[in-house]
Amino acid sequence: MNGKKLGLLFGLVGVFTGIYAGDDSSCKKDCNEKKMQDCSPLCFAGPQLEDDYSFEVMAAAIYGVASVQGSEIALNSSSRIDFSLPQNAQGVEPTEQLSWGFKVGAGFKFNHDDWKIVGRYNWFKANYDGSYSQNYGGGFFPTMYANTAADYPGSTPFGSIASFQNLDYDTNTNIQYLNVYLIRPTLYTALLEISPYFGVDYINTTRKLTIMFTNDNPQVGTTVQYYTNGGYFRTYDKNQFWGVGPMAGVYSNWYLGYDFGIFADAYFGVTYGNARSYSQTVGYRPSGPSTATPISSVASIINSLYQYAPHMDLQLGLSWSHTFEESCAAASFKVAYESAYYFQTYKTIINSVNFGVVNGAGIGLQNLVLQGQLDF
DSSP states (O other): OHHHHHHHHHHHHHHHHHHHHHHHHHHHHHHHHHHHHHTSOOEEOSOOOSSSSEEEEEEEEEEEEEEESSOOOEEEESOSSOOSSOSSOEEEOOOOOOEEEEEEEEEEEOSSTTOEEEEEEEEEEEEEEEEEEOOTTOEEEOOTTSOGGGSOOOSSTTTTOOOBSEEEEEEEEEEEEEEEEEEOOEESSSSEEEEEEEEEEEEEEEEEEEEEEEOSSOOTTSGGGGGOTTOEEEEEEEEEEEEEEEEEEEEEEEEEETTEEEEEEEEEEEEEEEEEEEEEEEEEESSOSSOSSOEEEEEEEEEEEEEEEEEEEEEEEEEEEEEOTTSSOEEEEEEEEEEEEEEEEEEEEEOSSSOEEEEEEEEEEEEEEEEEEEEO
């Protein structure tokens, strides 16, 4: 009898366990269904146009300044005679000028889950020339990027180069990039858009720098007199890089109301390509120390290598967008601050017998961006 009761007890326990298990399984199913419903595709953040397919075109003006590492054009010393041991010296960097550039872009939206493929192209060029004059007692000396023995070797390891009164320079910087990427503009809330994107990136940078040293009046007892009456010492550097690689970014917009918003757009890319450097130093003086024969000499070096070069771009600003009542087109305008940096693109050559290439230098940009876009 006790055995029968025990068997009945186990049977009841099994029934209740099965019931509870069934309830738990049902609860899990309901929870999963609710979770799937909550995780349904988020709202499309772009303009809701009548057609499933749509196009977009974009154009922007940029106004900014470039800055380059490793581009010191001279050494400024308080001594005009002793150039082997500079006194109270400091490096002189070229002053850059604000310049104009532009952006253009186009996109196509598919009817499948509102994905878009977008291409954008950026072009920026800055060209600036300037000059410095040294007061009596001080002087400018060529940096290590110039071959100071291009004049001709003198009694010191540095050749016969002395100080100069006048320093003139010319800079030319050109930066281009092309992004092709996929993006689905997505609203996480009714007022917050967070849209990651990924694609392929191409960059092309060119930097030219010309440095000219001259003198007005000779200083008796020094080699400064060799570079008067049309004499000069000049260095020309040209650095180029092109690369292709993957990129990824995030676009976000916080809509404040009345079609206005605060947006941020940032991406990071790593390209692989060719870095090419060229350096030339020319020394010319109408007469030498013991002869009236003009002396002219040239030293030049070329270097090329394949490498990886990362870069990054960030925009932050205000946006305004409006969809027309007939729902066939939309327009938007943006005003933003942009900061970009291209690492490992500036490979300056040390133009001397002790040959070397300065690694790690890059080109930076600080821009004001004015952009307009039309969706149709």
